[in-house]
Every structure is written in structure tokens, then in C-alpha cells.
Amino acid sequence: MASNNHSHELKLTKFEAPQGLKTASFAFMFIGLITFVLGFAKNPERLWTSYLTAFFYFASIAAGAMFFIALNYAAKAGWSASIRRFAEAMTSFIPVMLVSSFVLILGFKYLYVWADASKLPLLTGGKSLYLAPWFVTIRFVFFGIGLLVFRHLIVGNSIKQDVTGAHELTHKNTAYSVGFIAFFAIFFTMFSFDLLMSLLPTWYSTIFGIYCFGGAIQATFAVLAIMIVWLKNSKWISGYVTEEHQHDIGKFLKGFTVFWAYIAFSQFMLIWYANIPEETEYYIMRSLNGWMSVSFALLIFRFIVPFLVLLPRSAKRSDSILVSTSILVLVMHYVDIYWMVYPNFFDGVPQFSFWEIGIFIGFLGLFLMTMIKFFTKNNMVAINDPRLQEALNHHVTY
């Protein structure tokens, strides 16, 4: 029996989105829509590159949230039961993501060499089959639908449990989660290969999927950390989310900061060392025309700064330090995807203006809106989770 050392007063009230947040998300969506329509008419290439970057950004965070949920169910983790609903809220972007996937298919011909039927046969080594547009589209749509199905099963069960309290739902979710992790490993890899790596179809790196995964999960934990700090101090929840949960999410954030750097370096070092022309082109493109400073910015602000800042225990337990580091990580997640997409276009010269900002803001509005809807409809904590007591008594030793 765990002794109850933390006597919290538990309180949970209905979430009501602050008017400002609601207005902002509507305004963001509107700005995004305007930019999209303008770009569609005036500057399609620029529109689709910025659309791909922003789409991948939010899709990877929503998928990362699914991974976090599945990870906790598969590991039968108790400490996270009271914050799991926050990640579940992030997955409510997945239906929107599926719709935006269909929109992105319209832009394939502006983005990818392989979308041009006359150029496809030039690709060798079986790539002309793998990158045949119909095959890419099937994989791409399948990833979105798979995410939606697993979300329906896992998050659906979790919400059902709020009413019924049935323990079997947790056991069922454990099985679904193991399935999801296998699905995620295979199809997220293909998702990142198809969307980002194939922008330069002559280049390949087998670790590329893990690189995208590492960055996505790091960003997911950054979003979770911000939500925890915000909701911990909010009027809707008290006692369910504590500094202890914040501390552990902070540890995860730091852990995946290191993981991302580890994978990024593994990819870079082997290519740099072997020095084979067909591999080095990727990094050469990212060292010319001002891209070198972006590359170094990634190293410094996506790894070195967050890693050193998050080292002390007190930093992870400090609201302001954790939130500002998370914001830095989220900005760098965008820069990272931008760094993977943009060197392939516009003669390899960095381009950044309202096109990128407008589309990003539009997606941000959608992301916020889906989360607001989710929280308005559901409890903010999985109140009947069998492991909730363990989460409430969670305590990080030193």
C-alpha cells in the first residue's frame, strides 16, 4: 500500500475555453484559409512547400501523441494516467489531418519529381515502382486511416471508461497499443520517406524515419509540457496534475532531445565519413546558400540549449523554464522540417515570408480548435482509469 504523502484536494470542473483562445483559433484558421486561397491562385509552388511543412509539423505531433498514449498502455504505466487525456486531446487533430492529407495529394505534382509520369522511369533501383504516385498515395492515405482507426479504438475506449469504469477497456487498450506501435513504426517511417525524403528521390538514408520520429516525439513532449503547466495552474483541474508529472514529462523531453541529436548525428556522421557522392548531396545542399547557419541553429537550439537547460532537477520543475524550453523546441521542430523541405526548392535559397507563416498559423488554428472541442466534450482527466490512484500518488524521488 502506498502511503498517501501528497494530500491534494481533487477538483475537476467542466472546461470552458477562454474567449480569447477561441477567437484566436478562429482568426488563425481564417488567416490560413486566405493564405491558402491566395497561394493556390498566385504562387502554387510556394503554397505547397509551406503546406507540406506545416502539415508534417502537426501530423507528426498528433501521431506522436498517439504514440505516447500507446506507450503508456503497452508499458502499463500508472504515473501518467492522470495526464493521458491531454495527449488524447492532441490526437483529436487526426481526423483533420486525414482531410488535409487529401488536400496535400493535390499538390504532389508541384512538390515531387516522381509525380511526373515522364520522369518516373528515370529513377532506378526499384524506386520507379516504390514511388509510383498511386503506390505513394495508398501508403499515405493508409497511414492517416490507420491512425484514425487506432485513435477510435484506444481513445474511444479511454473515454468510454469515464462512464462505465470497466477495467477490461484498459486491458483491451494494452493489446491495441502494442498493435499501434508496430503499425506506427512501419508506417511512420514510410510516411516520412514518402513525404520528405522523396523530395530528393536520388538520395536515401535508412535512418531517416527514426530521425523524423525522434523530432516528432520531442515536439510532442514539448506540447504536453506546455499543456501540463497551463492546466496545472488552471481553474478547471486541481490535484490531478502535479509538479511530479511535469517533472517526468520534462525528463522525457530531455531524453528525446538527446535521442534526436543521437539519430541526427548518426545520420550525418556515416554520410560524412563514407563521403559517397549520392549520399553527401543532401548535406551539401544544406551547407550552401545560407543553409549552413540553419544547420548549426538546429544543432545548437534543438539539442545543446534544451539539453543543458533541462539538466537540473529544478529546471524541469520550474514552470517558466520548462515552458520556454518547450517553445524553443517547438520552434526548432518547424525549423527542422523546413530544413528538410526547402533546400530542394527555389534554387536552394532559403525563403521565408507570410506564405509559411500564414499556412502554419492556419494549421495551428485547426489544431487548437480540435483540442478545444475535445476538452469541451470530455473530461479533462480519465476519472475512472484503474491506475488513476497510482498517478495521483506519483512521486519523483531524488
Added chain:
Amino acid sequence: MAKKTLGGMAAIFLEESKVVAAARKVRESGFTKFDAISPYPIHGMEEACGIKRSWIPYVTFIAGVVGLLSALALTYYTSVVDWPINIAGKPFFSLPAFIPIIFELTVLFAALSSVVALFVVTKMPRIDPPVIDKDLTSHKFAIFIPETDTGYSEDRISKLFNELGANEIKKVSEY
């Protein structure tokens, strides 16, 4: 090594929650050198006993930095100063190639130093402390107050232990 002998009073408890509450009470009563003994780690016991954070993480950090610098020195000395070899036309001091070595030595130094520090903190070679109660390794909990503690008085302590609901109070002559 001369064997230290230290007597004191021990209270045996059968419930985890009681021993945590007792530890807090004993600390609040002004004792500073007491110890809590349990068969497994108890969440919240550090706070109850008033144990400060361990200084091992600082050892780990400093040893890690030392490891990093020594690896840097090692790779620089071997590849640039002592025996420079031209490999694929790369510079003699090629940082990316050295990072795995720097990483490994950082981890090695940090890990080994942490283990050594742990031995120092826990006075590890001493593996034969006197037995207060052999069930303390399976299902009982104890609070032990050594006779050197401030305000040590057998009457006062047994009264305190009784108030805390101890199942058994033992006078330990050697610890």
C-alpha cells in the same frame, strides 16, 4: 578498520504508513542522526526523514565533463600531434569522427565515478552491520535513533515510540 560500535533505540513497525509518519514525527522532535530501515524503498521517506538530495549527480556531471575533455585531449594528441595520418583527405582534427569516442569516454567516466561515489556515500564495503531485527529485510520497518543523537534519552524516546504506535521497542547496544 576498527569496528564502530554505536548503541541506540529502535522502534519496529508493521505498517509502511506508520513508519513514514513516525520518521516525520521523530525529525520534528529534533533528532537529526536517526535512520529509517525498510525492506524496500518507500516513496516520500526522504522528505519524512529530512534527507537532503544526494551529491552523487554533481559527481556524475563533473566526471562527465572531465571525461569529455580527456577524450578531446586523447583524440587531438593521437591524431594531430603524435601520429597524424591522412584519412580520405579529411583534416587531422575531424571532430565528427571523434564524437563517438568523446561520447563513450564521457559516459564511462560519469558512470564509473557515480558507482565509486555511491560506494563512498553508502560506506559500501561494510556489509555486516549488526542485526536489529531479521524481519526488517522482509516485512517489518524500523526507526533507529543512535545514542549520539542530540537530546537522546531512553525514557523520552520510548515514550515517543509508544505514542507513534510502535509494535516493539528495542534497545540496541551495538549498531
